[in-house]
Amino acid sequence: MARPAVARLDPLAVAPRPPAAMQGKSDYFDVPNKRRDLTRDAASTAGTLQVGMPVLFIDRKGRIYYDHLKEDGITNCGGKQVFHEELIGQQDGLDIKSRQGPRYRVFSASYRDHATRMSRHAQIIHPKDAAVIVAWSDLKEGARVVEGGLGSGALATAILRAIGSSGHLTTYELRQEPMNLARKNIRALIDDANNHEVRLENIYEGIHEQELDSIILDVPEPWLVVEHAEGALRSGGFFAAYVPTALQMQQVVLALESTYRFSLIESLEIILRNWHVTGRSLRPDHRMMGHTGFLVFARRKARVLPQN
Numbered sequence: 001m002a003r004p005a006v007a008r009l010d011p012l013a014v015a016p017r018p019p020a021a022m023q024g025k026s027d028y029f030d031v032p033n034k035r036r037d038l039t040r041d042a043a044s045t046a047g048t049l050q051v052g053m054p055v056l057f058i059d060r061k062g063r064i065y066y067d068h069l070k071e072d073g074i075t076n077c078g079g080k081q082v083f084h085e086e087l088i089g090q091q092d093g094l095d096i097k098s099r100q101g102p103r104y105r106v107f108s109a110s111y112r113d114h115a116t117r118m119s120r121h122a123q124i125i126h127p128k129d130a131a132v133i134v135a136w137s138d139l140k141e142g143a144r145v146v147e148g149g150l151g152s153g154a155l156a157t158a159i160l161r162a163i164g165s166s167g168h169l170t171t172y173e174l175r176q177e178p179m180n181l182a183r184k185n186i187r188a189l190i191d192d193a194n195n196h197e198v199r200l201e202n203i204y205e206g207i208h209e210q211e212l213d214s215i216i217l218d219v220p221e222p223w224l225v226v227e228h229a230e231g232a233l234r235s236g237g238f239f240a241a242y243v244p245t246a247l248q249m250q251q252v253v254l255a256l257e258s259t260y261r262f263s264l265i266e267s268l269e270i271i272l273r274n275w276h277v278t279g280r281s282l283r284p285d286h287r288m289m290g291h292t293g294f295l296v297f298a299r300r301k302a303r304v305l306p307q308n
């Protein structure tokens with residue numbers, strides 16, 4: 001079958017500068033991948049496999065291989081080679097035959113597929129927890145959010161997808177090292193992350209932004225951010241913290257309570273259990289994820305005291 005043509009851009013084209021307000025910040029995701037803008041965003045390419053996409057190759061035994069499609073790429077699936085040029089422009093979810101014989105089903109990777117397989121700099125927030133953070137923090141198109149701890153960029157990707165291009169995310173990150181990897185991970189699912197700014201700063205020392213809709217923390221001592229969150233959130237704004245241990249959870253809750261500025265304080269854990277379902281058997285899977293972390297949520301009370 002003939003492949004649809006893939007638009008190509010001048011490789012020497014100069015990337016656009018960030019808006020003036022963003023220039024001079026510690027780091028800025030300012031180089032949209034122009035080729036993918038054209039190949040992946042157009043409605044005509046919806047449902048097709050495109051250069052730059054993270055994809056899954058699934059063999060007959062259900063084993064999954066993960067890779068990013070490149071024009072001249074080759075994925076080694078258990079010793080058999082799959083050539084990307086045979087996939088680009090083809091339908092998402094198709095079955096293909098490797099040149100050495102075995103067949104593979106190829107799907108574009110979802111957020112969940114990508115986040116759980118992406119190269120990691122630090123432990124990521126698992127998609128089951130990220131999904132609840134997005135819903136409980138009421139993240140929506142246009143929201144202004146601050147995140148503490150970039151890490152591998154898994155949570156930042158979930159936030160950026162929820163707030164859309166009209167929202168804005170500022171991530172505070174202590175170290176320079178995670179930057180390149182996180183940027184690559186985020187770009188795999190989001191072509192244009194111009195609304196994501198990374199500040200190389202310690203979030204325990206303060207938050208510059210004001211009137212935020214949401215603050216989301218994945219740093220070791222989130223209770224040290226509570227006082228700053230109190231000042232940076234809008235009335236009714238959302239606070240969320242992810243912590244690996246119950247003692248940390250308690251410390252965040254006590255810090256939130258001690259300010260008298262937060263309400264609807266909620267602590268929880270997401271337990272995900274898959275089931276084995278066939279005509280003859282109906283039972284939970286033998287294996288499940290034992291523990292990821294705890295989540296603490298709260299809402300900022302109104303700033304203005306009621307009259308009278």
Ligand SMILES: C[S@@+](CC[C@H](N)C(=O)[O-])C[C@H]1O[C@@H](n2cnc3c(N)ncnc32)[C@H](O)[C@@H]1O
Pocket residue numbers: 122123124125148149150151152153154155156172173174175178201202203204218219220
């Ligand atoms: C566990 S990782 C975050 C993972 C990320 N949520 C994800 O899903 O990929 C924690 C990150 O917080 C950063 N960090 C630790 N303390 C910090 C602080 N005080 N201010 C800003 N970043 C901090 C670390 O350098 C690390 O990159």
